[in-house]
Each structure stands twice: as structure tokens, then as C-alpha cells.
Amino acid sequence: MKTKWKMLTLAALLSAGTTTANAADDGYVGDLGEDAYYADSTDYVNDLYNEDSAAPAAAESAIEEVVEEVVEEAQYYPSELETVSYVGDGGEYAQQNVGSGIPTSLASYGCQTGDCNGGCGPVAAAPVYMPTRRVAKQTSAWLTAEALLWFPQVRSTVPLVSQNTAGALPELDQGATVAFGGQDAFGGDLQAGFRLDGGVMLSEDFGMGGRFWMLGEAEDTYNASGDGTTGSIGIPYFDSDLIANQENALIIAYSDGTGAGDVDFQGQIAVRSTLEMYGAEGYGRLRLLGGKGYRSDFIGGFSHFGIEEGLTLAATTTQTEVGAGQGDVYRFNDDITAENKFYGGQIGFLTTVGRGAWTLSALTKVHLGNMDQTWTSRGSRGRAAFADQAGGIFANNAEQTIEESNFSFAPEANIKLAYKMRPNVSFSVGYSFIMWDDVLMIGDNLNRDINTGYLVLDGAGAVDAAERPQFLGLETDSFFVHGVDLGCVIQF
Template sequence: MANPVQQTAYFGDTNAMGDTFIEGSAASNVSLPAGGGLMSGCGGAGCASGCSDCCGFDDGCGLGTCGSMCGCLGLYGSVEYLMWWEKGDFLPPLVASSPDGTSSENTGVVGFSNALFGDETFNNDLINGFRVTLGTWVNGNNNLGVIGRYFNTEDAEASFSGDSNRFPRLGRPFFNTFTNEEDSLLLGFPDEITGDVTATFRSQARGAEANIRKLYTCGGNYRVDVVYGYRYMGIDESVRIDNTLRFIDPQSIQVGTSIEQFDLFDIENEFHGGELGFMGHSIQGCWAIDFIAKVALGNTTQRTSISGQSITTPATGSALTTQGGLLTQPSNIGMHEDNQFTVIPEFTATASYALTYNLDLSIGYTFLYVNHVARPSNAIDRSVNLTQQTALDGELRPVFPGTDSDYLLQGINFGLNFRY
């Protein structure tokens, strides 16, 4: 986090604490005690006693003081590289292969196969990102300002691609509600079917804030501010499965026919709300410690788009396109939207070292939690009644489950902070 506190000095325990105040300075007869509450300054004199009082004093790390204080514009900010981890999402088995000797009836079926994609937690590994902070003061005492932040993580992806050449017994497992047992869509079986499949899980997060920053209390080498304002956060995730199968058994009436399918579960979460918290800063020589602790309250709109399609191309004749793949059928295809009251707590702690009057290097830790989000695991129903494509017989499945989960981002931040 960039800190305007360091824009005015690195004075150790006795001189100016940036935008706070000068305590016991030989260049000024101002001696200010630590204050408390929402106020216009410490001890009535404000938290910036003027550039003219700082010149000629050592900051404890040989940088001097005037360059960082006198003539400053009150602007501060930072650019950070984020090395974060997110809470993953557990998906059911979506693609599977079976060992040699498995019958076609059991190929790809749960209990007779090994999962190639699914039956595991996705995207709980390292993700990269960036965060930008920019702030300024709106009065001469540096006790009232505005601050904005934006962060963005990379589009994290986990995928699998395979075909019947590599996995001769290949399938997509599901629970067949018509037969009331585990089943599989065959994508590969020797001398009967050849095929291929690609499955992808994607996840991306971003957020923005616009806050008022007001001094709460300060002392000789620290200050604490109240921050309040607006917060936005977006979390997008998706699962897509594409497969093709071709009938090659010359004894089959379907020989020469191919089927191309896809299932897509595309999810958007958008949070809008207000937030309240504290920002703290403490300085000792060239080193500074900062913290942010706040909580946002608001509404998350959860949008889940489910789509799918099958294109059947016979050996002779025209292709036929129908709605639905395997796990997407007319019973669950469409846009599903929900709104949830959401709480987002955040905590960040940062240590920084002054390189020059106006530039610091920093390292820190961030914890960010969202208690209500829709995720792909909340959208997938692996129970399927395939008779709904013709004449429904039995239970209408799959359906949209309509549940939600939580979400967590945490990790290390590396930053470059600046002040002008």
C-alpha cells in the first residue's frame, strides 16, 4: 500500500511523520500529543505542520527530509504484483477412461474408470495479478483525502484434451435417471467408436474501491485513518466440455455417423456495496509498517448461463442440430440469476523500505473473503434423463441446483510505492 505518511519524512521517533505532525522538532516549537477520534489534526495543530519546518533534519537513513516534504503535491500511490492463491472448486468426474478389458457398458462409468478431468479441486494453485492504488489529500492538513484501488488476477485455466488413440476406452460419466444407475457417454471403444474430448475450467477475479480517508488518531511515529466508501468485486468462472464421437462398427446401422457436442456453464458474480474500515501506518527510520482492515456489505448478483448443443451428421444426408449436450438439456439450459446479501472482509499488512524521498519497495500479505458466490460446482447436475430429447419418460433432469459457495483470495504482494 502506498503511504502518504512517508511523503514528508523518514524521521524515526522524533521528527515529522509525513502527513501527521512534527513532534519535538528543533526547527519548530510545535509539540503535538497523540489525539483520538475523528478530528482535523493532532492536538489542534493538524497532522502536517508545514514544509518550512522540516529542512535540515536527518531522517535516520541519510535521505534528508526537504525533498520529500517541501513542495509536495499530496499525491501517493503504488503498483503491486500479486502472488495469490484462490480457493478452488471441486467438480464431479466429467471425463474418464477405463482399463483394457472393460466392457463397453462399463467404459467411463464411475466405479469402472479413472477420472481424467473432474473428481478433484480445480484452480487452487498460484495465480498472478496486479493492484494499483492512487490517493490524494483534499486539505492542507493531510487529514482528509480520497483513495482508490483496483486489482485484477489473470485468467487462470485448467484443461484436459484426449482422444481414443491415447485412451482407447474413453467416456463421459453421468447418472442415468431413466435406468437409475451410473452410465457413460462413450467417446472411444475399440472397433466401435472413436472420439475426442476437451474440457476447460476458467476463473478470474477483479475488484475496485473508491473511499474517503479521514484521520482518526496519530502520534509521534504512527497514524490511523478511517476509510469508508464503495466497493466492487467481480468473479467469473466457467466450465466447458467439447466432444466428438464417430461410429466405426461396420455392423452398426449408425456407421459413418458423427456427433459433435458441447456443454457450457458460464458464471458471473458481481458485488456492489459499501465498506468501512481502518488504515494504519507506523514508521521507524527507513522502515514502515502498514495495515488495512475493513469489511464491505452489499449485494452479489449471481448469473449462471447454461448452454449446450449437439450436431449429428449421418453418413448420408443433412446434419441435425439439437439443443443440449450431455449435462446440458432443455430442463436446465438458460440464464439463472440470484441475488445474495454478501459480506467481504479484507486484511492487508505491508512492510516497506524507503529507497529515496519519493520511492519505497514493499512486501505484504492480503486476505480477501467472499461469503456468497456462484461457482461451476453449484451449476452442474450430473443426473440426466436423456428421454427428454424425444418423449420424456421419468424425472426431468438435469436441473439447475441453485446453490452457492464461498470464495477466498490470499497471498503475497510485492510493490513499488511513490509520493509526490
């Protein structure tokens, strides 16, 4: 009976340790993982598996003392020992000696003959398997879906469309206003998108994952038509003709109210500016620090970004004024694209702190690599019976492609607050900021110094090469995007 009482004590201690682990598995234990980067192991939260914790150490010491006494008495009462059941255990299995009820690791303390006359040694018995306890559950995989409510930086360009009152020319030095294009013309508005993130923890300290994000296409458009009786419409430019050398405008709709007819020009114009952005990453995370309720990781991996801006312009105008050129139709088309593709690496740090069901995470990193830039422009213009000529208003040739590649860097920051609604489901709100230091944009590369003879096809449609608008070379500048993230995290 003495031996059985101590075996009950041992079973109670072991069961208590198992119950604590299972409770940690089922309750809120302050998981640090709230996003792709934020998957965690709960070993560093609430002292579940903290080597500095006094409670597990004390329990382990007590268990060892009881085991030593049981083993000692097993030398004298081997037949009275019974197998101890591990309450609530599961997972891996350990070999046990059936004959004595003692695990193989303790079998060397048993007797060979049962009466100890032959000396002590290993007890011969058939091996069986029994479950062992789990100390703490680890998050091994994650999947994150976020809605992005981001705001791209405002973009500028040359004035693309001008308007003036009826009877006044649509020239900027004649009181006309910019109707489309100009300083800070595009961007700055909400651009919705999504971000997906997933990965797996390969060990307590190391995990791998990937993510992809995309913003919906941002679009700014202008469409107008008229005969000038309600207001004039034009495309303003700076006349590079050495004689004029002043503000001018390609007239789309205009009426001066004099002469045989009230209408001089009537026509229509459509302009469209677009912006698309996306990012793809593959990364690894390595734990640097860990403690009660916090964890700090090193982040490293591969980065790819795409930023593409487009501009299309189509205009048609007909001269209705009585006199030379009456009935002539002018046609203009421009199609310009500026494409940026970044390929490089990323390094950074992620720090996460948790308290109860709340988690606060801060991510800072920088992307370093090459920005491949491609400028593509194509255009055409025509007049009356003349065949269409190569080159539009701002696109100075039938088709032109220029490519460059420059070293670039892109700092990124994100802060996120998450709340655990269910054991494996969290909802988060955060703020993100990304800036690229070298981006090719259309507005920085349009030349509005245009020769009037080039536009109106003087000389029966023949154009001197010197009259074409000159391309000044690729100009780049920094560009950023920032905004709010709303996410849902599922951990497995």
C-alpha cells in the same frame, strides 16, 4: 551596535529553525506512506511538528523573547533596524514594513514621528513581501504499482471426463478414474495479476484515492482423442432412467477387442474451465490517531468486484462397431457461465508504524453490499442425420439465463512491510486475503443425473421434456483468494 547584535541573534534562531525544516525535507523522516492507503503527512514523525515536542516550543519561546526586546528598542532606535533575511525560506509570503524593518504584525510598536514626541503608533510605510518558513513537508499524492502472486481457493465440480484401460468401459463403477473435473479439481495454483493505486491528501487529516486490481485468467484444459485401443475415454454420469438407475458413461473412445472390428467408438473431446477476477474501489481516509512514528486512519468508500467462471465442453464420437448404428456420429456442446458482480460500501481501519526507513502497515476492512449473480447455459447435441437438438450434456436447454441478487459481505486483510530506497520511492512486500461469503460457481450447480435416452436421441431425435436433466436451482458458497504482493510506491 547593541541592536544589531540582537538582530543577529534573532536571525540565527530563525535560520536554525529553517535549516531543521529543510533537513527534514531532504532526508528520511520516517514517512508513513507506503501504499495507496499509506500516503501520509510527516507532521507526526520524528517530532518535526509534534505539539508535544519540547524542542520547537523552547525555540519558539527564545525567539519571542528576542523579538520583544528588539521591538522595545525599536521605539528608540528605529533608524538603525535592518531587514532580517530568512535563510533557506520558500513558499508563502508575509507582508513587512520597509520603513522600520518590522513585520506588519509588529508595526504598532513603532513611533509615528521618529522621535516619539507624537506618541507611539503604526509606522507608515509601503508593504513588500518576504518568504516565510516551512515547518514540515507533507506527502500530497501517491502512486503504487504492485505485482500480485495470489492463489484462488480450489474449486470442485462433477466428474467431466473418465478414463479406463483398454477393453474396459469408462464407467466409474467399472474401475475408471476421473481424468478431468471432480473434487478439488481446479484452482489452488498461482495466479498472477497486478494492482494500481493512487490518490491525493486534501489536508493533514483527510485524503481520497482509488485502486484497481486484476488477476490473469486461470485456465484448466483437457484434450484427448483416440479409438480405445490404448484406453477408453468417456463422460461419466448417473443414469436417471428408472430401469438402469446406475453409473454410466457417454463413450468417446472404446474398444472391447471382440467382434468383426477391434474398435467400437472413436472420437475426441475438449473441455476448458476458466476463472477471472477483478476489483475496483474508491475510498477516503480520515486520521483518527497520530503520534511519533505512527498513524491510524478510518477507511470508507465504494467497492466493486467481479468473479466469473466459465466451462465449455465439446465432444464428437463415431460408432465404428459393426451392426446397428454403425457410422452414426454423435455431437455434444456445452457452454456455461457463472457471473458474480458485487456492488457496495467498505469500512475499515489502517494502522501504520515507522522507524527510520522501515514502515509496517496493517489494513483490516469489510465490504458490504449486493452480489448480483447470473447463470447462463447453452448447449446442443446431435446424432447422425438428425438435426441438432436444444440442450447439451449438462446444459439442459438451447439457452437459459437465471438471475439472482443477494446481500453479501467480504472481509479483507492486508499486512505490508516497506523499505524507503529513495526519498520518494519505496519497495514493499505484503500478504493479502479477501473472502466473499456468497459466490455462484459452476461446479455447485451441475446435475449429473441424466437420462440415457436424452443423450442418444432415442425415438428418431424426439426428446420428451421429462427426459431433460433437471436444473436444481442456484447454489452458492463462500470463496476466497490470498497471496503475496510485491510493490513499488512513488510519492509526490
